[in-house]
Amino acid sequence: MKTAAVMKSALLHVLLPFLLCVALANTSLFDEVKVDLSYAHYAEPRVDYLPTLLAMPCNCLVNLAYVCLGLYWLLRHGGGKETEQSRYLRQVFAFMAVFYAPVQWTRLAVLRRAPAVLDQWFTLPIFAWVPVWIRFIEHGPAKWRASHAAAVELLSLSSYGLALAHERGFEVALGCHVGLAVYRGVRLQFARGDGRTRGYLLLAMLSCAGFVVLKLLDHWLARFQLFQRFTGHFWSKVCDVLQFHFSFCFLSTLTHRVRGKTAAQLE
Template sequence: MKSALLHVLAPFLLCAALANTSLFADVDVDLSYEHYAEKRVDYLPGFLAMPCNCLVNVAYIYMGLYWLLWHRGVKETEQSRYMREVFAFMAVFYGHVQWTRLAVLRRAPAVLDQWFTLPIFAWVPVWIRFIERGPAKWRASHAAALELFSILSYGLALAHERGFEVALGCHVALAVYMGVRVQLRLGDGRTRGYLLLAVLSCAGFVVLKLLDHRLARHRLFQRLTGHFWSKVCDVLQFHFSFCFLTTLPQRAQRE
C-alpha cells in the first residue's frame, strides 16, 4: 500500500505544483458558479456553496477507501493488489481535487481536476495489460511509460481550447477498446455485465454533464442537477471498473 500511495502521490504533487504556475494560464477552464446549474447557497461556507455538487465528492472518497481496503477473502498476488490500490488512491485523491475546485473556484485546482482525469483513465489499460500478460510478462516500465504519456497529453489543452476534450476522448476510447478486448478473451457473463455497466456509467457521466443547464429547466433537475448525476455516474463508473478488473483475474486463475 505504501508503494501504491507513493506512486500516486509523487506525480500528483508534481502536477499540482505545475498547475500553480503560469504554465496553464491560457487553458480554458470554468471559474464561476454560473458554469453549474445548481444554485449557490449564499449562507453556506465555500466548501458547501453548492451542497449537492460538493457533497457528492464524499462518494468518491468512500468508494476509493472501500476498494483500498477490499479483501473479501480473495487471494491476490502482490502486483494485483498494487493495481487495485493505485486505482483506489486515485479515486480518493480525485474526490478531494474536485471538492477543492468547487470550494475555491481558482485556476490551479480547475486545471488539476482536468489533468488528473487523464492518468486515471490511463490506469484502466495498464491494469488490463497486466491481466492479459500476467505477472511474469508484465513490465512496470510499460505502465510508467503509458502513465507518463497520459500526463503529457494534457499539453493538448495548451495547443487548442478543446485540447483537453480530445485527450480525454482518446483515453476513454482506449479504455473501452481494451475492456472489450479482454472481455472477449477472458470474460464471462458476470464480467460482461460489469463492463456494460461501466460503459453505460461513462456515457451517463459525459451526457449528463453536457446537458447540465438544459436539464435544469425541469424541476426534477434543479437541485439534483445534471452535473450532480454525472458525478454519481462517474462514481459508478469507477466502481464497476473495479468489479470488472478484480473479477477477471480470479476467473483467469480458475481456468
C-alpha cells in the same frame, strides 16, 4: 512484500505525481488553458448562507462518494488468489479515486485556475490505468512490468499538453483515453469474459456515457424541477463513481479468474 508495503508503494506512486502536478498547476504554465471559473457554469444554485466549501452543497458533498469508494476498494480483502502485483494495481486505482475527490471539491469551493486544471488533468491518468490493468490480465504477472505502467501514466499526463495547443485539446485527450479504455475492455471481455463480467462492463460503459451526457446537459436539464437541486452535473458525478466501481468489479473479477486458471495449470 507484505500487504502494508504494497499499499505504501501504491500510495507513493500516486502521491508523488499528484504533488508534481499540483506544483506545476500553480505556475503560469497553464494560464492559457480554457477552464470554467464561475458559478454560472453550474446549474445548481449557490447557497449564499453556507460556507464556501458547501456553496453548492450537492455538487460538493457528492465528492465524499469518491472517498468512500476508494477506501472500500483500497481496504477490500483480495483473497488468496491476489498477487502482490494485482493488489498494487487495485490499490493504485483506489488511491486515484481518493485523491480525485478533494481536487474536485477545491475547484468548486475556490473557483481558481489551478484546481480547475488539476480536475481536468487527473481525469486522464485515471482512465489510462484501465489499459495498464488490462495488460496485466492479458500477459500475467511474469510479463508485467511496473516500468510499462509508469510509461503509460507519464504519456497520459503529458497528453494534457494538448490543452495548451488548442482550446478543445483536453476534450480530444479525454476522448482518446475513454476510447482506448473502452476498446481494451471490450477486447478483454471477448477474449476472457463471461456473462458476469459482461454485465460489469456494460454497466461501466453506461455509467461512463451518463457521466459525459449528464454533465453536458447540466443547464438544459435544470429547466425541469427534478434537476434543479440534484442537477445534471451532480448525477454525472454519481455516474462517475459508478463507472469507477464497475470498472473495479470488471477488472478484479477477471484478474482473479485468470490467476485461478494459471494456478490450476501449474498444479
